[in-house]
Amino acid sequence: MAVYTDINEVDLKDFLQAYDTGELLSFKGIAEGVENSNFLLHTDRFPLILTLYEKRVDENDLPFYLGLMQHLAERGISCPLPLPRSDGALYGQLCGRPAALISFLEGMWLRKSEARHCRELGVALARMHIAGQDFPLRRENALSLKGWVDLWDKSAARADEVQSGLESEISEELALLEDRWPVDLPEGVIHADLFPDNVFFIGDTLSGVIDFYFACNDFLAYDLAVCLNAWCFEKDRSFNVTKAKALIEGYQSVRPLSAAEIEALPLLARGSALRFFLTRLYDWLTTPEGALVVKKDPLEYLRYLRFHRSVKSAGEYGLS
């Protein structure tokens, strides 16, 4: 559920003065997303999404996120396009928060995705990676190795409260990943959070990708590893190799992976599983009871991490 900040019609109309949107007809808070407050606006010309950036998004990163969306949209990637203000800025201020107007993308995120959707996802991901190659801004991945160490430092002492033995298992995993993490794979702008709720479909056709608020520069293959975790495990937490194969084949139909990327994939998937495990664990330990945000179980990602640890080579992900 995500409307942390309510807005009123007087402040909103004031905010919209700087834009060329036509007459405002309605606005409604949307119960999706967990980082920001989102509203769907109808004007007499088009629907729009209004996003108020809450404290988890650093305002200094907004030029990167919004500029990236503009950059990708100009290169034919279907993603939300920030509407510029009359002064050219891509965001303003509303209710004391940075706020942007972005185009509304039709489409639905799939609660029940299938292998054919994973193939579409792979194609779109590779296209996005290529389109991002000449994006001039940079943003380090705050949730890569160093970020994991920081998160773990804050959670390790209480990890065994969640499951006995966690402290030693995760400490060992982190030490191994620090030791073996790749250093020279192809890099570029990655989405870094491409879960099903950030990918829209109309029928079986991918209609758009949203939520670039974790985008950063990192290994391109790491983004694929995130999708392996986010899309290829079933509700019973078993790995669906048919989905993984479709995802990777779709990706490679646009951007073939190098031998080094293929070799690194199981390790990247371990790292990605650890990343989501650690943020969930931190939230689990620090979110007060009764908060509006539904806490997600970190142990789901512990299970995925263990699966990837058991993988001997990327062939087990369906690569032929």
Add this chain to the structure above:
Amino acid sequence: MAVYTDINEVDLKDFLQAYDTGELLSFKGIAEGVENSNFLLHTDRFPLILTLYEKRVDENDLPFYLGLMQHLAERGISCPLPLPRSDGALYGQLCGRPAALISFLEGMWLRKSEARHCRELGVALARMHIAGQDFPLRRENALSLKGWVDLWDKSAARADEVQSGLESEISEELALLEDRWPVDLPEGVIHADLFPDNVFFIGDTLSGVIDFYFACNDFLAYDLAVCLNAWCFEKDRSFNVTKAKALIEGYQSVRPLSAAEIEALPLLARGSALRFFLTRLYDWLTTPEGALVVKKDPLEYLRYLRFHRSVKSAGEYGLS
């Protein structure tokens, strides 16, 4: 925040087969309303609201609510129009819940209403009362005198936990209202919950009334008394007589009040304040800590109740 039930695209498309909506392009949960789960749908033809009725709405009452909306819309009242299924029914089943598709009304509810909006509200309320006169179904007001007694029976013993002295004050008030409650004022279908978030405006023009899920048969003037409570107190809980005057004048410009209705208005306003006090008190005492619903302070309505108790005649509401 109100998405209690998430839906998936497979079940939704199945549900939509019984309707003539065109192709579904998107659906998003809406963070408004507290009784039901609401989604905004875009199709290639028009936007729609999908409402899933949660347990607080009795399915046996749906023909009344949905039939009333249809009846009022046919008589030119701007309210949501239920879309009939191909078999003529006004609702179906989705995720094990009764679910209806209703037309999307443009407009915004006002966080900062002014007297001119109260006048518009009064006009719309009176028109709705007249348009409802020939609606053939009946529904008793479950939250009138008898309902108050039932609610109070469940809360009285713990009322002093909320504020010392409440138990005796409310018991006396309830006894007085039982003794003096009118018996022969003009009756009809009333909305019974016409708070600002149920009334939409585009600019200063009232564009529609929503949420008929408390509608019932009762004294027409009681509906006006609800609006006095819901619209005419400021954030500092002071009574704004300018707004009350505008509301009542707007109402009387369409449907003049009888002398008996005017005389009863302070008592009806006491009853209405008590009704919202009692439901809030009950929720306050029974909603578990940490529930997704934000608990509303019952003492706000105690304050309004005391104000109306001090009113000697309807003249104090601005009636000339």
